[in-house]
Amino acid sequence: NAGVTQTPKFQVLKTGQSMTLQCAQDMNHEYMSWYRQDPGMGLRLIHYSVGAGITDQGEVPNGYNVSRSTTEDFPLRLLSAAPSQTSVYFCASSSDLNTEAFFGQGTRLTVV
Amino acid sequence: AQKITQTQPGMFVQEKEAVTLDCTYDTSDPSYGLFWYKQPSSGEMIFLIYQGSYDQQNATEGRYSLNFQKARKSANLVISASQLGDSAMYFCAMREGYNTNAGKSTFGDGTTLTVKP
Numbered sequence: 001n002a003g004v005t006q007t008p009k010f011q012v013l014k015t016g017q018s019m020t021l022q023c024a025q026d027m028n029h030e031y032m033s034w035y036r037q038d039p040g041m042g043l044r045l046i047h048y049s050v051g052a053g054i055t056d057q058g059e060v061p062n063g064y065n066v067s068r069s070t071t072e073d074f075p076l077r078l079l080s081a082a083p084s085q086t087s088v089y090f091c092a093s094s095s096d097l098n099t100e101a102f103f104g105q106g107t108r109l110t111v112v
Numbered sequence: 113a114q115k116i117t118q119t120q121p122g123m124f125v126q127e128k129e130a131v132t133l134d135c136t137y138d139t140s141d142p143s144y145g146l147f148w149y150k151q152p153s154s155g156e157m158i159f160l161i162y163q164g165s166y167d168q169q170n171a172t173e174g175r176y177s178l179n180f181q182k183a184r185k186s187a188n189l190v191i192s193a194s195q196l197g198d199s200a201m202y203f204c205a206m207r208e209g210y211n212t213n214a215g216k217s218t219f220g221d222g223t224t225l226t227v228k229p
Binding site for chain 1: 116143145147149155156157159162164203205207209210212213214215216217218219220221222
């Protein structure tokens with residue numbers, strides 16, 4: 001059982017480049033989220049989704065886009081990378097309010 | 113205002129002793145859930161324990177227990193009989209309201225726990 005799969009694990013981008021971080025889950029969870037974790041800090045919510053076709057902004061959405069065309073996939077797009085987006089990105093999924101989030105392994109992104 | 117506050121940036125504990133990691137939260141919603149996650153140096157997020165706002169008893173999972181004091185809005189994690197493998201960053205997190213918020217967790221800044229042999 002794969003759980004939540006994120007790709008890539010590491011990425012270096014130049015300022016201004018765009019890219020998509022992939023996230024897929026095989027647990028049929030309705031709820032999916034993207035977080036970023038900066039050094040020495042907790043996770044901050046970027047965008048989240050309550051089901052296919054429905055997304056909403058979290059705490060730090062600027063510079064990122066998401067879409068949810070299927071239950072399984074929730075990609076995160078960086079439109080024009082900036083050094084401030086250097087961070088570790090986590091995708092997570094959950095089945096309801098009272099159960100834990102399942103996290104992907106994380107993507108370490110460096111923007112130079 | 114910070115919704116989740118973890119006031120201990122770093123903690124040390126001797127192997128085999130118990131340790132308490134503090135977490136206070138702020139919400140006006142009567143329905144919420146509190147979670148603790150462990151993040152070892154390898155970086156993955158590992159779920160440890162959950163407490164619901166309506167749960168009458170404190171949650172326990174093996175060596176982990178949650179000291180839930182609703183009136184004080186605190187949800188401290190207690191690790192008994194610490195092991196070297198418990199050295200990691202620990203995060204307290206909260207979800208509020210209804211199922212539509214199941215994807216919206218708020219995290220504290222974490223506590224780094226170091227277990228000494």
